[in-house]
Amino acid sequence: MQQLNAIKFTNQGSVTLRVRSEQSDQTSCRLCFEIEDTGVGIAPTEVESLFKAFVQAEAGNKLNQGTGLGLAISQRFVQLMGSQIRVQSTLNQGSIFYFELGVNLPQAVCLASELPKQRVIGIAPGQPTYRILVVEDVEENRRLLVKLLTSVGFEVRQATQGVEALSLWESWSPHLIWMDLRMPIMDGYTAIKRIREHPHGQETVIIVLTASAFEDEREKALMAGCDDFMSKPFQERLVFDKLAQHLGVEYIYTVVGKDSPKLFVDSLSPEDLAVMSSQWLEQMYQAAYYVDPEVMNELIKQIPGSKSTLSRSLIDCINNFKYDQIIELIRPLLPNPL
Template sequence: MHFSVEDTGPGIAPEELNTLFEAFVQTESGKRSQEGTGLGLVISRKFVQLMGGDITVKSEIGKGSLFRFDIQTKIADSAGGIIRKPARRVAALSPGQPAYRILIADDGEDNRKLLAGFMKPLGFEIREAENGMIAMQIASEWKPHLIWMDLGMPVVNGYEAAQRIKAGAEGVKPPVIIALTTGVFKDERALIISADCDDFLRKPFKESELFDIMEKHTDIRFIWEEDTPGYGQKQADEKLISDAVSSL
């Protein structure tokens, strides 16, 4: 299969193309935007190579860039033998728990909205920060129980913010800090732990992974849909509907 992705952005200088796929290297336009960590293309290329292909790029300053890649695929004989396990979902917080304060620190507004969308319906108190400096201020004043900490934020990055928040929690229980990252290599994992983060969650993540890691590191407990009355019948009804639609 052949894929092409083209944009009309600022473009990439010829001298930067040779280092474009190196870890933690950013183009001048990427540095000016103060977004990302220089890992996205490295990870993307590795995935493509694992599928038997490679990524190429053509770019012109002021006009944009064109990325192309090919992957090797096979035509499936039939989808009839595929069994999809239903995703685990949280139904509610277990009763009798206190009000938990959760801080979402991420410079991406869409990322903050996504996390808040999972948290707010369950009754968590939520505050947001778009950089590490604001995250430290909120943590000092509001004392959150848990912080989702993006590592590549501007002004003060997530590594430094996590260290300073933990160091400043004198006389009180420090918040649990979960690092949000696009990919964790061996060296980066050691860096995350050394920065006083309690754990990490790779982007993109599944809803169940989000809540599993919360239960692992805090006293928060959830009621999962699979444990609620009538769940088995609901799954059976959904299968009947799916089978009926497939037969049309």
Template sequence: PSATSATKSATPSATSVTKSAATLHFEVEDTGSGIAPEEIDTLFEAFRQTETGRKSAEGTGLGLAITRKFVQLMGGTITVSSVLGEGTVFKFDIKITEADAPEIIAKPLRQVVGLEPNQGSYRLLVVDDTKENRLLLVKLLEPMGFEVREAENGAECVAVWESWQPHLIFMDTRMPVMDGLEATQAIRVREAQQQNSARPRTIIIALTASAFEERRGEILATGSDDFVRKPFTEEVFFEKIREYLGLRYIYEDLPQSTTVCRRAKGIDQKSDSFFLAELTAMPQPWLKSLYQAANELNEDLVFELIQQIPNTKAPLSEALMDLLSDFRLDVIVRLTQSLMNDS
């Protein structure tokens, strides 16, 4: 079946199934400007763009050529139909074979609740030009027993590093005055000048919103020990600290996610008015994190963010968990997007 209601949508369906094989049919339809008939024949050629594509000054004309090659490698053929001024539909079929589902071994869930005793104190510096981002990390770290300080730019970070000697720095890469990479370089230069002192080397973990792998080399080349992409889960965050400082945590076992059980039940979805009223009272940084996690289909992080909702708002927590259990991340995206400030 084709998808016709959304601006851009994709719908796979099994059109014929036997015990060992099936055919999957895909359609992708948009409601854009359409493609002129005379451009259809050259649409899948490398480095060819439609008139609309050339005017937008985006892309290279390789996307559809690569798409066709992928479909061919899977044994299919992609076709296109378009009405100028209305939109375009791409279709292809591929053959698939049944496979035995692997056994899923449940991973025990546990949460860091503190530091084991008799380990000394650990000083952590959080550097970010956005106050809300710093606050989230501080609230995550201080209850665990860490000593935490903040800096809002690279220059301030270097000054705090000089006077306070943190064991580890979480460094945002993009900041005014002096960015995170410049601050990291400055600290490494000063450490080299002080190499004969008893001062230990500070661990620096960069925090970046960039999804490009090329940034990894650039970040590590400046002297960072590691980097974490935003948004990140609490589990990843604490694991990085454990890995580099060699500390030991106290853990609390969590109940297995109720997602599977909930998905087996019928779910009564709350109204938009309920969600909007409840979500309006939640902090903007949390809303933005929830939106980003849902938009990236990161179920684990969405689950973790829902767990952060106070007990006083249990109905909201349960309703969001129902949406997650029913794979309705699209609803979470829509609701949170409508409530986020532009700031």
């Protein structure tokens, strides 16, 4: 507040804010605050009443601005913290308002070394093709979630409101639905109720997407029949954790960080891919050539479980945009490559 006053009553010159610390011992210190201006100053006779409520100095009365409460409130705040605002001022030369606060210093804590961060790069071989339905009317949110899920190998479809979601649920039977609550035409609450009323409606896991922190909204969604919640904006790790929790999905991971290992694909040779059929090789080559990660992830699911290293290598390659390496590995195995 006093900084605003300093600016208001300083027509020329400067307004300076200073903060310095004076350490008392290893556990505490004093913080010193000063606001100095080169403004109109305050007469000695007015200093005593300066911090009283609804009282203004002569300069304030001339400007006809404010209520005379600013300094009184500021003083009360500082008093609650155990200090007092003081003032030094010379009429027509400027003022200095200052106060000190005693604070406790934080104590150093030994933190355990952080574990390497892992990032999901694919679905482990030998699992079913998981069908995931994303129901979200905000295009940016919907596209982000769809891209995240398809990039690791989930089969994904999307809807923008409840009626469309019900139609897809009936015709496609997804394993899990990410359901937004607030949508036009038919909202998420109604869509969940309609699904749960169906004889097979309990077979689908429904996780609500919500930006609300209100407990009554969550209770309403639970009463409608949802299985879980995820807050927006969502975190990548939490998305995959929820899928693993409710569907039992197992993933292939890579370590994230400066010490991350080299791509698995660097250790592959054309002979490693020769175990796959010529039709599969042709399709994978075409998908890599035209940069189609969705088709490539679908083809990777056909790799036998005994060749998990091959699956991990190709998934790692897709997630790091190394399509050219896949092309070069397959090229010698094809009679007439592009």
